[in-house]
Amino acid sequence: xxxxxxxxxxxxxxxxxxxxxxxxxxxxxxxxxxxxxxxxxxxxxxxxxxxxxxxxxxxxxxxxxxxxxxxxxxxxxxxxxxxxx
Amino acid sequence: xxxxxxxxxxxxxxxxxxxxxxxxxxxxxxxxxxxxxxxxxxxxxxxxxxxxxxxxxxxxxxxxxxxxxxxxxxxxxxxxxxxxxxxxxxxxxxxxxxxxxxxxxxxxxxxxxxxxxxxxxxxxxxxxxxxxxxxxxxxxxxxxxxxxxxxxxxxxxxxxxxxxxxxxxxxxxxxxxxxxxxxxxxxxxxxxxxxxxxxxxxxxxxxxxxxxxxxxxxxxxxxxxxxxxx
Numbered sequence: 001x002x003x004x005x006x007x008x009x010x011x012x013x014x015x016x017x018x019x020x021x022x023x024x025x026x027x028x029x030x031x032x033x034x035x036x037x038x039x040x041x042x043x044x045x046x047x048x049x050x051x052x053x054x055x056x057x058x059x060x061x062x063x064x065x066x067x068x069x070x071x072x073x074x075x076x077x078x079x080x081x082x083x084x085x
Numbered sequence: 086x087x088x089x090x091x092x093x094x095x096x097x098x099x100x101x102x103x104x105x106x107x108x109x110x111x112x113x114x115x116x117x118x119x120x121x122x123x124x125x126x127x128x129x130x131x132x133x134x135x136x137x138x139x140x141x142x143x144x145x146x147x148x149x150x151x152x153x154x155x156x157x158x159x160x161x162x163x164x165x166x167x168x169x170x171x172x173x174x175x176x177x178x179x180x181x182x183x184x185x186x187x188x189x190x191x192x193x194x195x196x197x198x199x200x201x202x203x204x205x206x207x208x209x210x211x212x213x214x215x216x217x218x219x220x221x222x223x224x225x226x227x228x229x230x231x232x233x234x235x236x237x238x239x240x241x242x243x244x245x246x247x248x249x250x251x252x253x254x255x256x257x258x259x260x261x262x263x264x265x266x267x268x269x270x271x272x273x274x275x276x277x278x279x280x281x282x283x284x285x286x287x288x289x290x291x292x293x294x295x296x297x298x299x300x301x302x303x304x305x306x307x308x309x310x311x312x313x314x315x
Contacts, residue, residue, distance in 0.1 A: 016188075017191060017192050019191050019192070019267070020193065068142070068147075073185060073186040073235075
């Protein structure tokens, strides 16, 4: 067993109304960042995980995302990083 | 008839539901602790409103894995009636008892107000005491009530008569302002395909007593009684 530090990003699915993202985009426009578009506000999760190897850690992380960490109806997830610790 | 009302950590409408059943309806009710594995012979399970687990991660996402939910899901799979109100609707969706999901209100504001809903299908075990198309007034109090699903799911819900309640204009509100949360197709409540699980954002259990200024929720509990007893 090795220990891995896993980072996961969960974001609202593209195309669905994201009122938080829209509010942030509006605020950025007000501040003069007129070139901003497509803002989405999601969650960033970091966890430590004991697994056989990196492939195993990724597999377990995927299962956790599908079961609990992301809602398959409204959100997409991405495993942003898996590193040995 | 016995109602089992689940208390999750953070539930805050469990007593409202209890009181609606015992005092307004005159039936038996018991609380079911979220860590229990026993429905105590309840005929009807109520998943009440509130903020189970502080709405951490997503509203209802953690409550659906509470120990009692295994029994609630088994009860639903056997055809037993389940009523999910507000947070209970969110939990029922997360648990897969109902399709779709409840997302953050489009306004980003928590909305606490009496609203008008139209009874879109009175041929269900939860709505038989209403008239088809009847406009009723129920309170809402939520920040995550925007019902969302893909178009195919929405079309199926509409086609099968599973859309039970829809936000509707009334005499006082401008037509564009009646949907309080941006819910798709103005959906306020749906039933499962089998008809035994109802999820709704408005609070019928808070509208059962003239002292509190609203009684339109009582017919929902009456409907359950009539249908299950029959």
